[in-house]
Each structure stands twice: as structure tokens, then as C-alpha cells.
Amino acid sequence: MVLTGIHHVGVAVTDLDESIELYKSALGAELVKRARNEKEGIEAAFIHTGTGEVELLSATRPDSPVGRFLAKRGPGLHHVAYGVTDIAQALADARAAGLELIDAEPRMGLHGSMIAFVHPKSLGGVLTEFVET
Numbered sequence: 236m237v238l239t240g241i242h243h244v245g246v247a248v249t250d251l252d253e254s255i256e257l258y259k260s261a262l263g264a265e266l267v268k269r270a271r272n273e274k275e276g277i278e279a280a281f282i283h284t285g286t287g288e289v290e291l292l293s294a295t296r297p298d299s300p301v302g303r304f305l306a307k308r309g310p311g312l313h314h315v316a317y318g319v320t321d322i323a324q325a326l327a328d329a330r331a332a333g334l335e336l337i338d339a340e341p342r343m344g345l346h347g348s349m350i351a352f353v354h355p356k357s358l359g360g361v362l363t364e365f366v367e368t
């Protein structure tokens with residue numbers, strides 16, 4: 236696979252509006268967009284930081300994956316996302332390398348790009364996402 240860089244870093248937050256304001260006022264960062272996925276129980280805000288983004292993730296219900304993450308670990312770093320040129324190839328290579336995939340097939344992400352997640356236990360405890368760029 237070919238990594239094109241760190242695409243974004245996912246940060247779990249309890250209050251999305253408050254967190255957007257914090258990133259804007261404390262860091263001068265810019266809100267790119269907000270998106271909500273009821274099925275996954277998440278609402279996200281993408282913060283532009285220059286060359287990469289911070290994806291602020293909040294739970295729309297406590298039993299969603301982000302809701303469970305927040306209950307277990309509290310707010311903080313959630314995942315690292317790498318850009319890849321060919322996500323099907325990246326998944327095939329990750330599988331061949333013995334990584335445990337959360338998504339066996341790429342799916343549409345909130346960015347409007349194809350994404351897939353790798354289980355944190357395969358990569359030193361870091362939930363890892365690939366984003367096709």
C-alpha cells in the first residue's frame with residue numbers, strides 16, 4: 236500500500252459545539268464541515284489545521300461505538316487516519332500483513348471518501364483508519 240500522509244486524527248468529545256469553539260478560539264482552527272450519521276450514532280466536525288484535519292467525534296446515543304468509547308475511556312484521541320491511494324489495495328495488503336480488519340470492505344465515510352478501519356489490537360492499541368485520497 237502507499238500512504239499519502241496523515242489524513243486526519245479522530246478525537247472523541249462529549250460536547251461537539253463546545254469542542255468546535257475550543258479549537259476555533261484556542262487554536263485559531265477553522266471548521267470545515269459537520270456531518271451526522273444516525274446509523275453509526277455519530278456527529279462529526281472536521282477542523283482544518285493546515286495540512287491535515289482533526290475529526291471531532293461525538294455520540295448521538297450512548298450505545299453507539301463512540302458513545303461506548305466515551306463511557307469507557309472518556310474524551311481524547313480516538314483514531315489516526317492515513318490517506319491511501321487505493322483503498323482496496325490497502326485492505327488487501329493489511330489483510331496479507333495479518334492485521335485484523337474492522338471493515339472487510341471499504342465503505343463511504345463522513346468525508347465523502349471511501350474508508351476502512353483496522354482493529355487497534357493489530358496496531359499497538361491505535362484504532363487506524365484508511366481514507367482513499
Ligand code: CO
Nearest residue numbers: 245290316364
Ligand atoms: Co476518521
